[in-house]
Amino acid sequence: MIVAQRKKIPEIFNVIQEHKSVLVLGCGTCVTVCLAGGEREVSIISSALRIASRKAGKKIKVNEFTIERQCDNVFIEGAAEEIKKNDAVLSLGCGAGVQAIAERYPDTPVYAGLDTAFLGILESRGVWTEKCMQCGTCVLSDFGGICPITRCAKHMLNGPCGGSREDRCEIRADQPCAWQLIYKRLKNIDQLDKIAKEHPIKDWSKSIDGGSRTIIREDHRI
Amino acid sequence: MMSDKTFEPKIIAFCCHYCAYASADLAGSMRLQYPTGVRIIRTPCTGRLEVEYYMRAFENGADGVLVAGCLEGGCHFIEGNLLAKKRVSAIRDILQESGIEKERLRMVNISAAMATNLAAVINEMVNIIKELGPNPIRKINNGPDIEFKEFETLNSQK
Ligand code: SF4
Ligand code: SF4
Numbered sequence: 134m135i136v137a138q139r140k141k142i143p144e145i146f147n148v149i150q151e152h153k154s155v156l157v158l159g160c161g162t163c164v165t166v167c168l169a170g171g172e173r174e175v176s177i178i179s180s181a182l183r184i185a186s187r188k189a190g191k192k193i194k195v196n197e198f199t200i201e202r203q204c205d206n207v208f209i210e211g212a213a214e215e216i217k218k219n220d221a222v223l224s225l226g227c228g229a230g231v232q233a234i235a236e237r238y239p240d241t242p243v244y245a246g247l248d249t250a251f252l253g254i255l256e257s258r259g260v261w262t263e264k265c266m267q268c269g270t271c272v273l274s275d276f277g278g279i280c281p282i283t284r285c286a287k288h289m290l291n292g293p294c295g296g297s298r299e300d301r302c303e304i305r306a307d308q309p310c311a312w313q314l315i316y317k318r319l320k321n322i323d324q325l326d327k328i329a330k331e332h333p334i335k336d337w338s339k340s341i342d343g344g345s346r347t348i349i350r351e352d353h354r355i
Numbered sequence: 356m357m358s359d360k361t362f363e364p365k366i367i368a369f370c371c372h373y374c375a376y377a378s379a380d381l382a383g384s385m386r387l388q389y390p391t392g393v394r395i396i397r398t399p400c401t402g403r404l405e406v407e408y409y410m411r412a413f414e415n416g417a418d419g420v421l422v423a424g425c426l427e428g429g430c431h432f433i434e435g436n437l438l439a440k441k442r443v444s445a446i447r448d449i450l451q452e453s454g455i456e457k458e459r460l461r462m463v464n465i466s467a468a469m470a471t472n473l474a475a476v477i478n479e480m481v482n483i484i485k486e487l488g489p490n491p492i493r494k495i496n497n498g499p500d501i502e503f504k505e506f507e508t509l510n511s512q513k
Contacts, residue, residue, distance in 0.1 A: 142452035173407065180410035181453040187492035188454035 134254070135163040135227040136261045137170060137247040139178060146185045148244045149223055152193060156219035157182070157246065158212060158234065159199030160226035167261055169247050170225030172199040178225065178246060194219075203230030209237055216241060269339030269346065275327055277318035282335075284311035290332040363392045364418040364484035368477065369408075371401050373431040375423030377467035387474040390481050393421075400424075401462070402435025409446045413455050416493045419484040422462040423473065429466060436464065456487055 149155045157179045165171030179195045186193040198215040200208045203226030216222055216234075221242040224231040228249040235243035251263035266283045272290070273280055282288050286304035293312035296303030300313040319325045337343070370376040376397045382389070398404055401424035412420050422443055424436035440462055447457035461483075463476050 142449065173405075176407050177410055177449070180407070180414045181449050183414055184410075184450075184453040184455060184492055 134166055134252070135229075135249060136167045136251050136253045136263070137164050137227050137249040138167075139169055139174065139225075139247055140245070142178075142181045142185055145178070145223065145244070145246055146182060146189070149182065149193065149221060150186070150189065150191060152220040152242070154194035154196065154219045155182070155221050155223050156196050156198055156212075156215055157223045158203070158216075158225060159197075160203040160224075160230050161199055161201040162204075164225060164227055164230075164247065166255070170227075170230075175199050175225055178223075182223075203227075204233050206233075206237070209233060267340065268335070268337075269343075270336060272332070275330060275332070276315045277322060277324060277327070279311060279315045279318055281311050281315060284308075284314070288335075290335060292328075362485060362489060363390065364481055364489070365416070366393045366419040366421060366477075366480060366484060367412050367417050368393055368395045368421040368423060368480075369398050369401065369404055370395050370423045371425055371431075371436070372397050372399050374425040374429070374467045375463075375465040375473060378423075378465050378470045378473045381468070381470035382474050385470050387470060389474050389477040392418075393477055393481065400430070400432045400435035401439035402430070402432060402437075404439060404442070406442060406446055406449075409443075409460060410449075413450060413459070413490060414492075416490050417459075418487075418490045418493075419459045419461075419480055421477065421480050422460075423465045423476070424462065426464045426466050454491060456491075458483055458487060459490070 157175050159165070159172050159175035160170050161172070164174075168174065175197045179197045182193070182195045186195065196215065196219055198212060200212050202208045203224060212234075216238055219241075221244065222234055222238070223244050223246045224234050225246045226234070227247065228245065231243055231245045235241075252265045252267060253261050253263040256262045263283055265280060268282050272282070281290055285293075286302055286308075287294050289312065293310060294303065297310035297313060298306070300309050302308045302310045316325075316328065319328055368375075368379075370379055376395070379395050401422050404422065409420055422439060424439055425431065427436065430436040443460060443462040447460050450460060451457040461480060465473050465476065
């Protein structure tokens with residue numbers, strides 16, 4: 134899922150303060166699961182903004198609404214009426230959600246209430262970790278399912294950098310060395326021979342470095 | 356600070372049914388005194404109190420919110436009070452960010468027998484809030500003045 138976290142209230146208030154009414158728009162998918170931008174967070178952030186607004190001597194109307202998915206037209210349409218009633222939208226969706234709303238409402242200012250952080254998983258209650266950088270050419274099968282691009286600070290594809298201490302990454306001691314994990318995992322699943330496989334220089338043009346990406350499925354187009 | 360002699364703080368005290376609420380009862384029978392501006396609301400467990408409740412209390416003009424749960428290790432639901440403690444700490448941050456002093460929200464641990472302590476904690480809280488003055492949003496734009504009635508409905512819904 135996409136993992137995000139809320140921005141601080143002063144930062145949000147600063148961008149919405151010129152408006153008379155703002156719709157705080159939640160998203161019921163990824164950001165609900167990572168407890169950053171679902172219906173409940175909409176309620177909490179809206180309360181905080183109403184307080185901040187009154188404290189600043191303003192009377193900004195802060196309204197609340199949440200749709201199932203901000204990155205999907207069908208659901209965005211469901212917010213049309215609410216969006217029209219307000220001068221601006223504070224989206225609590227991920228970066229994609231904010232942009233989807235902004236593109237569909239060219240005359241309405243749309244702001245981001247969250248910092249979208251990464252693609253990851255829920256590790257344990259209240260802990261989320263990054264797992265994939267969406268490089269565009271997945272190599273997980275060669276590495277026992279552990280991503281050397283995302284989880285090795287240097288994106289090393291052909292063995293560790295040599296700097297790890299114990300089993301820790303030399304860049305961040307709170308993270309395990311990805312290569313240590315890869316070695317253990319390949320050994321466990323009896324595929325240690327894969328560690329000797331040579332990987333050519335990665336084609337980063339398939340990742341974000343080649344510009345923002347589009348996938349077209351002709352078989353699904355109408 | 357802006358202490359005003361006539362200012363009688365309005366404080367919501369969320370008290371857990373299994374401990375602090377019982378001690379409030381006991382405080383009553385012992386005829387212990389605490390200011391009238393304090394409204395005690397019974398909650399099944401402090402862990403049941405969602406972030407929204409606290410935010411709404413301040414948004415509606417409460418001058419302070421006190422949360423009283425069981426002693427650590429003594430929660431009827433094992434760890435409700437520990438969850439509440441972490442939640443309260445996070446809410447204090449968001450309140451501070453919004454412009455409400457974090458001292459206006461406080462959590463304490465009280466057992467059912469600690470009536471004297473409860474009265475003392477309440478009086479202490481009242482003094483802290485008197486020092487801080489009214490909820491800052493109350494004074495601006497004819498801001499909200501909390502109606503305790505609203506919280507009574509909230510309480511009876513449980
Ligand atoms: S190899 Fe690329 S696509 Fe696969 S998990 Fe790593 S970053 Fe993601
Ligand atoms: S210590 Fe391990 S994870 Fe860290 S940069 Fe080196 S190889 Fe990558």
